[in-house]
Amino acid sequence: MNDAPPDHIAEALLAWFDVHGRHDLPWQHPRSAYRVWVAEIMLQQTQVATVVDYFNAFMSRFQNIHALAAADSDAVMAHWAGLGYYARARNLHAAAKAVVADHDGRMPDTVEALMTLPGIGRSTAGAIVAQAFERWAPILDGNAKRVIARLAAIQATPGTAAYEKSLWRLAEQYTPHERITDYTQAIMDLGATLCTRRNPRCDSCPLASACLARRQGLQARIPAPRKRKARPQRETVVIVVSDDRGRVLLEKRPPAGIWGGLWSLPEKPAGQSVEAFCREYLGIAVAPGARLASVAHAFTHFELLIHPQQVQLIDTVRIMESSLQWYARDDWPGLPAPIRRVLDTHQQVLAL
Protein backbone atom coordinates (compact mmCIF):
# COMPACT_ATOMS: atom_id res chain seq x y z
CA MET A 1 0.00 0.00 0.00
CA ASN A 2 1.14 3.48 -0.84
CA ASP A 3 2.02 5.62 2.15
CA ALA A 4 0.98 8.89 0.50
CA PRO A 5 -2.54 9.90 1.56
CA PRO A 6 -5.11 9.44 -1.24
CA ASP A 7 -6.08 13.11 -0.89
CA HIS A 8 -2.55 14.15 -1.71
CA ILE A 9 -2.50 11.94 -4.80
CA ALA A 10 -5.75 13.42 -6.11
CA GLU A 11 -4.61 16.99 -5.43
CA ALA A 12 -1.32 16.53 -7.25
CA LEU A 13 -3.07 14.84 -10.15
CA LEU A 14 -5.69 17.58 -10.46
CA ALA A 15 -3.07 20.34 -10.39
CA TRP A 16 -1.26 18.56 -13.22
CA PHE A 17 -4.53 18.07 -15.11
CA ASP A 18 -5.34 21.78 -15.00
CA VAL A 19 -2.18 22.50 -16.98
CA HIS A 20 -1.47 19.36 -19.00
CA GLY A 21 -4.76 17.44 -19.21
CA ARG A 22 -6.97 17.00 -22.26
CA HIS A 23 -9.74 19.59 -22.13
CA ASP A 24 -10.91 19.64 -25.74
CA LEU A 25 -12.12 16.15 -26.52
CA PRO A 26 -15.32 16.18 -28.61
CA TRP A 27 -17.44 14.50 -25.94
CA GLN A 28 -16.46 17.16 -23.41
CA HIS A 29 -18.17 19.96 -25.37
CA PRO A 30 -21.03 19.81 -24.92
CA ARG A 31 -20.96 17.21 -22.18
CA SER A 32 -24.19 15.23 -21.98
CA ALA A 33 -24.96 11.78 -20.66
CA TYR A 34 -25.70 10.56 -24.18
CA ARG A 35 -22.47 11.89 -25.63
CA VAL A 36 -20.35 10.62 -22.74
CA TRP A 37 -22.00 7.23 -23.01
CA VAL A 38 -21.44 6.85 -26.76
CA ALA A 39 -17.84 8.01 -26.37
CA GLU A 40 -17.17 5.57 -23.54
CA ILE A 41 -18.49 2.66 -25.58
CA MET A 42 -16.39 3.63 -28.60
CA LEU A 43 -13.36 4.03 -26.37
CA GLN A 44 -13.54 0.49 -25.01
CA GLN A 45 -10.28 -1.09 -26.17
CA THR A 46 -9.89 1.69 -28.73
CA GLN A 47 -7.59 4.69 -28.62
CA VAL A 48 -8.80 8.28 -28.56
CA ALA A 49 -7.22 9.20 -31.90
CA THR A 50 -9.09 6.36 -33.60
CA VAL A 51 -12.41 7.26 -32.01
CA VAL A 52 -12.66 11.02 -32.63
CA ASP A 53 -13.80 10.92 -36.27
CA TYR A 54 -16.21 8.06 -35.64
CA PHE A 55 -17.67 9.90 -32.67
CA ASN A 56 -18.28 13.10 -34.61
CA ALA A 57 -19.89 11.26 -37.51
CA PHE A 58 -22.04 9.19 -35.15
CA MET A 59 -23.24 12.30 -33.33
CA SER A 60 -24.12 14.04 -36.58
CA ARG A 61 -26.24 11.09 -37.66
CA PHE A 62 -27.74 10.12 -34.28
CA GLN A 63 -28.05 13.40 -32.44
CA ASN A 64 -29.79 12.10 -29.34
CA ILE A 65 -30.84 8.87 -27.71
CA HIS A 66 -34.28 8.98 -29.32
CA ALA A 67 -32.76 9.20 -32.79
CA LEU A 68 -30.47 6.28 -31.98
CA ALA A 69 -33.27 4.17 -30.54
CA ALA A 70 -35.42 4.78 -33.62
CA ALA A 71 -32.61 4.18 -36.10
CA ASP A 72 -32.31 1.21 -38.41
CA SER A 73 -29.83 -1.44 -37.28
CA ASP A 74 -27.93 -1.25 -40.56
CA ALA A 75 -27.42 2.50 -40.18
CA VAL A 76 -25.95 2.02 -36.71
CA MET A 77 -23.66 -0.78 -37.87
CA ALA A 78 -22.55 1.24 -40.90
CA HIS A 79 -21.37 4.02 -38.59
CA TRP A 80 -19.36 1.47 -36.62
CA ALA A 81 -17.76 -0.25 -39.62
CA GLY A 82 -13.98 -0.22 -39.18
CA LEU A 83 -14.05 0.44 -35.44
CA GLY A 84 -14.22 -3.23 -34.52
CA TYR A 85 -15.84 -5.06 -31.62
CA TYR A 86 -19.20 -4.81 -33.32
CA ALA A 87 -21.05 -6.21 -30.32
CA ARG A 88 -20.51 -2.74 -28.88
CA ALA A 89 -22.72 -1.21 -31.58
CA ARG A 90 -25.43 -3.83 -31.19
CA ASN A 91 -25.39 -3.37 -27.41
CA LEU A 92 -25.43 0.41 -27.73
CA HIS A 93 -28.46 0.27 -29.99
CA ALA A 94 -30.27 -2.18 -27.72
CA ALA A 95 -29.46 -0.08 -24.66
CA ALA A 96 -30.79 3.07 -26.34
CA LYS A 97 -34.07 1.30 -27.03
CA ALA A 98 -34.20 0.09 -23.42
CA VAL A 99 -33.57 3.57 -22.00
CA VAL A 100 -36.29 5.07 -24.19
CA ALA A 101 -38.73 2.28 -23.34
CA ASP A 102 -38.01 1.93 -19.63
CA HIS A 103 -36.54 5.26 -18.48
CA ASP A 104 -38.39 7.79 -20.61
CA GLY A 105 -35.23 8.39 -22.62
CA ARG A 106 -33.15 9.53 -19.65
CA MET A 107 -29.87 7.75 -18.97
CA PRO A 108 -29.76 6.14 -15.51
CA ASP A 109 -27.42 8.00 -13.14
CA THR A 110 -26.18 5.21 -10.88
CA VAL A 111 -23.51 2.58 -11.45
CA GLU A 112 -25.91 -0.23 -10.57
CA ALA A 113 -28.66 0.92 -12.93
CA LEU A 114 -26.21 1.60 -15.76
CA MET A 115 -24.67 -1.84 -15.42
CA THR A 116 -28.02 -3.44 -16.22
CA LEU A 117 -27.73 -2.00 -19.73
CA PRO A 118 -25.98 -4.15 -22.36
CA GLY A 119 -22.40 -3.13 -23.07
CA ILE A 120 -21.96 -1.18 -19.83
CA GLY A 121 -19.71 -2.80 -17.25
CA ARG A 122 -18.41 -1.41 -14.00
CA SER A 123 -15.75 0.87 -15.43
CA THR A 124 -17.91 2.36 -18.16
CA ALA A 125 -20.74 2.86 -15.65
CA GLY A 126 -18.33 4.65 -13.34
CA ALA A 127 -17.09 6.87 -16.14
CA ILE A 128 -20.63 7.88 -17.09
CA VAL A 129 -21.61 8.61 -13.48
CA ALA A 130 -18.48 10.68 -12.88
CA GLN A 131 -18.26 12.48 -16.21
CA ALA A 132 -21.92 13.00 -17.06
CA PHE A 133 -23.56 13.29 -13.65
CA GLU A 134 -20.63 14.64 -11.63
CA ARG A 135 -21.21 12.09 -8.91
CA TRP A 136 -18.64 9.97 -7.09
CA ALA A 137 -17.70 6.73 -8.82
CA PRO A 138 -14.36 5.03 -9.43
CA ILE A 139 -13.26 3.96 -12.90
CA LEU A 140 -10.75 1.32 -13.85
CA ASP A 141 -9.94 1.53 -17.52
CA GLY A 142 -6.59 0.53 -18.98
CA ASN A 143 -5.02 3.87 -18.09
CA ALA A 144 -6.22 3.91 -14.49
CA LYS A 145 -5.13 0.29 -14.09
CA ARG A 146 -1.60 1.06 -15.21
CA VAL A 147 -1.29 4.23 -13.14
CA ILE A 148 -2.60 2.59 -9.98
CA ALA A 149 -0.64 -0.63 -10.44
CA ARG A 150 2.55 1.45 -10.61
CA LEU A 151 1.57 3.84 -7.87
CA ALA A 152 1.04 0.96 -5.46
CA ALA A 153 3.58 -1.40 -7.08
CA ILE A 154 1.01 -4.14 -7.55
CA GLN A 155 2.89 -7.15 -8.84
CA ALA A 156 0.04 -9.61 -9.15
CA THR A 157 -0.49 -11.00 -12.64
CA PRO A 158 -2.83 -8.85 -14.76
CA GLY A 159 -6.06 -10.61 -15.57
CA THR A 160 -6.25 -12.54 -12.33
CA ALA A 161 -9.07 -11.98 -9.87
CA ALA A 162 -6.65 -10.90 -7.15
CA TYR A 163 -5.18 -8.24 -9.42
CA GLU A 164 -8.58 -6.86 -10.39
CA LYS A 165 -9.83 -6.85 -6.84
CA SER A 166 -6.87 -5.00 -5.41
CA LEU A 167 -6.94 -2.42 -8.21
CA TRP A 168 -10.65 -1.71 -7.73
CA ARG A 169 -10.04 -1.30 -4.01
CA LEU A 170 -7.25 1.19 -4.64
CA ALA A 171 -9.28 2.99 -7.31
CA GLU A 172 -12.00 3.57 -4.71
CA GLN A 173 -9.47 4.87 -2.21
CA TYR A 174 -7.79 7.29 -4.57
CA THR A 175 -11.00 8.69 -6.06
CA PRO A 176 -11.74 12.04 -4.36
CA HIS A 177 -15.14 13.47 -3.53
CA GLU A 178 -14.29 16.86 -4.98
CA ARG A 179 -13.85 17.49 -8.71
CA ILE A 180 -14.85 13.95 -9.59
CA THR A 181 -15.28 14.73 -13.29
CA ASP A 182 -11.83 16.24 -13.62
CA TYR A 183 -10.19 13.53 -11.53
CA THR A 184 -11.64 10.81 -13.75
CA GLN A 185 -10.35 12.56 -16.84
CA ALA A 186 -7.04 13.31 -15.16
CA ILE A 187 -6.10 9.74 -14.30
CA MET A 188 -6.89 8.64 -17.85
CA ASP A 189 -4.89 11.52 -19.30
CA LEU A 190 -1.91 10.73 -17.10
CA GLY A 191 -1.98 7.11 -18.22
CA ALA A 192 -2.41 8.05 -21.87
CA THR A 193 0.25 10.76 -22.07
CA LEU A 194 2.89 10.21 -19.33
CA CYS A 195 2.40 6.91 -17.55
CA THR A 196 2.44 4.97 -20.81
CA ARG A 197 2.92 1.24 -21.17
CA ARG A 198 6.51 1.62 -22.29
CA ASN A 199 8.95 4.39 -21.42
CA PRO A 200 6.88 6.16 -18.78
CA ARG A 201 8.02 9.77 -18.45
CA CYS A 202 8.46 9.77 -14.70
CA ASP A 203 10.52 12.98 -14.80
CA SER A 204 7.39 14.92 -15.70
CA CYS A 205 4.96 12.97 -13.54
CA PRO A 206 3.16 14.78 -10.71
CA LEU A 207 2.93 11.49 -8.80
CA ALA A 208 6.56 10.42 -9.17
CA SER A 209 7.51 11.07 -5.56
CA ALA A 210 4.61 8.92 -4.35
CA CYS A 211 5.05 6.14 -6.91
CA LEU A 212 6.18 2.90 -5.29
CA ALA A 213 7.07 1.29 -8.60
CA ARG A 214 9.41 4.17 -9.40
CA ARG A 215 11.00 4.07 -5.97
CA GLN A 216 11.79 0.42 -6.56
CA GLY A 217 12.81 0.96 -10.17
CA LEU A 218 9.99 -1.27 -11.36
CA GLN A 219 8.01 1.22 -13.44
CA ALA A 220 9.04 -0.48 -16.69
CA ARG A 221 8.01 -3.92 -15.43
CA ILE A 222 4.63 -3.05 -13.94
CA PRO A 223 2.14 -4.07 -15.09
CA ALA A 224 3.64 -7.35 -16.26
CA PRO A 225 2.91 -8.18 -19.91
CA ARG A 226 0.34 -10.81 -20.57
CA LYS A 227 1.55 -14.06 -21.94
CA ARG A 228 0.35 -14.61 -25.43
CA LYS A 229 -0.48 -17.73 -27.34
CA ALA A 230 0.46 -18.26 -30.94
CA ARG A 231 -2.32 -17.20 -33.27
CA PRO A 232 -3.85 -20.08 -35.24
CA GLN A 233 -4.26 -19.65 -38.98
CA ARG A 234 -7.62 -20.05 -40.65
CA GLU A 235 -8.73 -19.80 -44.26
CA THR A 236 -12.06 -19.04 -45.84
CA VAL A 237 -13.58 -18.53 -49.27
CA VAL A 238 -15.86 -15.59 -49.95
CA ILE A 239 -18.00 -15.26 -53.07
CA VAL A 240 -17.72 -12.22 -55.34
CA VAL A 241 -20.61 -11.98 -57.79
CA SER A 242 -22.09 -8.98 -59.54
CA ASP A 243 -25.30 -8.61 -61.53
CA ASP A 244 -25.89 -6.92 -64.86
CA ARG A 245 -26.22 -3.55 -63.12
CA GLY A 246 -22.80 -3.76 -61.49
CA ARG A 247 -24.19 -4.49 -58.06
CA VAL A 248 -22.40 -6.94 -55.76
CA LEU A 249 -24.15 -9.55 -53.63
CA LEU A 250 -23.62 -9.05 -49.89
CA GLU A 251 -24.63 -11.07 -46.85
CA LYS A 252 -25.67 -9.71 -43.47
CA ARG A 253 -23.73 -11.78 -40.97
CA PRO A 254 -25.42 -13.30 -37.93
CA PRO A 255 -25.29 -11.26 -34.70
CA ALA A 256 -22.77 -13.45 -32.89
CA GLY A 257 -19.23 -14.16 -33.96
CA ILE A 258 -16.72 -12.36 -36.15
CA TRP A 259 -18.10 -9.24 -37.81
CA GLY A 260 -21.45 -9.94 -36.18
CA GLY A 261 -24.27 -7.89 -37.68
CA LEU A 262 -22.06 -6.44 -40.40
CA TRP A 263 -22.67 -6.83 -44.12
CA SER A 264 -19.88 -8.71 -45.91
CA LEU A 265 -19.17 -10.89 -48.90
CA PRO A 266 -21.00 -14.24 -48.56
CA GLU A 267 -18.76 -16.75 -46.79
CA LYS A 268 -18.76 -20.28 -48.13
CA PRO A 269 -18.66 -23.01 -45.49
CA ALA A 270 -15.70 -25.37 -45.78
CA GLY A 271 -16.61 -28.65 -47.44
CA GLN A 272 -19.27 -27.26 -49.75
CA SER A 273 -18.59 -26.57 -53.41
CA VAL A 274 -18.84 -23.05 -54.75
CA GLU A 275 -21.64 -24.02 -57.12
CA ALA A 276 -23.65 -25.83 -54.46
CA PHE A 277 -23.28 -22.97 -51.98
CA CYS A 278 -24.39 -20.43 -54.58
CA ARG A 279 -27.37 -22.51 -55.63
CA GLU A 280 -28.55 -23.71 -52.23
CA TYR A 281 -27.76 -20.71 -50.03
CA LEU A 282 -27.43 -17.71 -52.32
CA GLY A 283 -30.21 -18.86 -54.65
CA ILE A 284 -28.26 -18.20 -57.81
CA ALA A 285 -26.92 -20.31 -60.67
CA VAL A 286 -23.32 -19.46 -61.48
CA ALA A 287 -20.36 -20.40 -63.60
CA PRO A 288 -16.92 -20.54 -61.99
CA GLY A 289 -14.83 -17.40 -62.37
CA ALA A 290 -11.40 -16.22 -61.37
CA ARG A 291 -9.77 -16.83 -58.05
CA LEU A 292 -8.88 -13.29 -56.97
CA ALA A 293 -5.81 -12.41 -54.94
CA SER A 294 -6.03 -13.63 -51.37
CA VAL A 295 -6.08 -11.16 -48.49
CA ALA A 296 -4.58 -11.80 -45.06
CA HIS A 297 -6.25 -10.29 -42.03
CA ALA A 298 -5.05 -10.48 -38.44
CA PHE A 299 -7.58 -10.70 -35.63
CA THR A 300 -6.63 -10.59 -31.98
CA HIS A 301 -6.89 -14.34 -31.58
CA PHE A 302 -6.32 -15.81 -35.04
CA GLU A 303 -5.20 -14.96 -38.54
CA LEU A 304 -7.58 -15.28 -41.42
CA LEU A 305 -6.57 -15.81 -45.02
CA ILE A 306 -9.46 -14.71 -47.23
CA HIS A 307 -9.77 -16.23 -50.69
CA PRO A 308 -12.17 -14.21 -52.84
CA GLN A 309 -13.77 -16.46 -55.44
CA GLN A 310 -15.34 -14.63 -58.36
CA VAL A 311 -18.27 -16.31 -60.13
CA GLN A 312 -20.36 -15.33 -63.14
CA LEU A 313 -24.07 -14.95 -62.53
CA ILE A 314 -26.16 -17.06 -64.90
CA ASP A 315 -29.56 -16.82 -63.29
CA THR A 316 -31.38 -16.05 -60.07
CA VAL A 317 -33.21 -19.26 -59.29
CA ARG A 318 -35.21 -18.20 -56.24
CA ILE A 319 -36.07 -15.26 -54.02
CA MET A 320 -33.18 -14.54 -51.73
CA GLU A 321 -33.25 -14.32 -47.95
CA SER A 322 -33.49 -10.86 -46.42
CA SER A 323 -29.94 -11.39 -45.19
CA LEU A 324 -28.82 -11.33 -48.83
CA GLN A 325 -28.95 -8.21 -50.93
CA TRP A 326 -27.51 -6.67 -54.09
CA TYR A 327 -25.67 -3.45 -53.36
CA ALA A 328 -24.49 -0.81 -55.81
CA ARG A 329 -21.09 0.65 -55.09
CA ASP A 330 -22.65 4.01 -54.27
CA ASP A 331 -24.59 2.70 -51.31
CA TRP A 332 -22.51 -0.05 -49.86
CA PRO A 333 -23.29 -0.58 -46.21
CA GLY A 334 -20.48 -0.67 -43.65
CA LEU A 335 -18.07 -3.45 -44.57
CA PRO A 336 -15.22 -5.08 -42.62
CA ALA A 337 -11.93 -3.44 -43.54
CA PRO A 338 -10.39 -6.42 -45.40
CA ILE A 339 -13.60 -7.03 -47.37
CA ARG A 340 -13.70 -3.41 -48.43
CA ARG A 341 -10.09 -3.77 -49.54
CA VAL A 342 -11.00 -6.75 -51.71
CA LEU A 343 -13.78 -4.83 -53.44
CA ASP A 344 -11.74 -1.66 -53.79
CA THR A 345 -8.84 -3.60 -55.28
CA HIS A 346 -10.94 -5.37 -57.87
CA GLN A 347 -13.58 -2.79 -58.69
CA GLN A 348 -12.20 -2.36 -62.20
CA VAL A 349 -12.14 -6.07 -62.95
CA LEU A 350 -15.57 -6.53 -61.46
CA ALA A 351 -17.01 -3.51 -63.24
CA LEU A 352 -18.65 -2.39 -60.02
Added chain:
DNA sequence: AATACGGGGTC
Protein backbone atom coordinates in the same frame (compact mmCIF):
# COMPACT_ATOMS: atom_id res chain seq x y z
C1' DA B 1 -10.94 -18.26 -14.34
C1' DA B 2 -10.28 -18.10 -19.09
C1' DT B 3 -11.66 -16.81 -23.57
C1' DA B 4 -14.02 -14.28 -27.49
C1' DC B 5 -14.24 -10.17 -29.64
C1' DG B 6 -11.27 -5.84 -34.42
C1' DG B 7 -8.73 -2.68 -35.99
C1' DG B 8 -5.24 0.55 -35.72
C1' DG B 9 -1.25 2.87 -33.37
C1' DT B 10 3.40 2.43 -31.70
C1' DC B 11 8.00 1.30 -31.03
Added chain:
DNA sequence: GACCCAGTATT
Protein backbone atom coordinates in the same frame (compact mmCIF):
# COMPACT_ATOMS: atom_id res chain seq x y z
C1' DG C 1 6.00 -8.02 -35.92
C1' DA C 2 4.84 -7.95 -31.08
C1' DC C 3 2.29 -5.54 -27.96
C1' DC C 4 -1.33 -2.66 -26.48
C1' DC C 5 -5.54 0.17 -26.23
C1' DA C 6 -11.27 4.78 -22.09
C1' DG C 7 -13.64 -3.55 -21.32
C1' DT C 8 -17.68 -6.46 -21.51
C1' DA C 9 -20.07 -10.72 -22.13
C1' DT C 10 -19.88 -15.45 -22.19
C1' DT C 11 -18.52 -20.02 -20.93
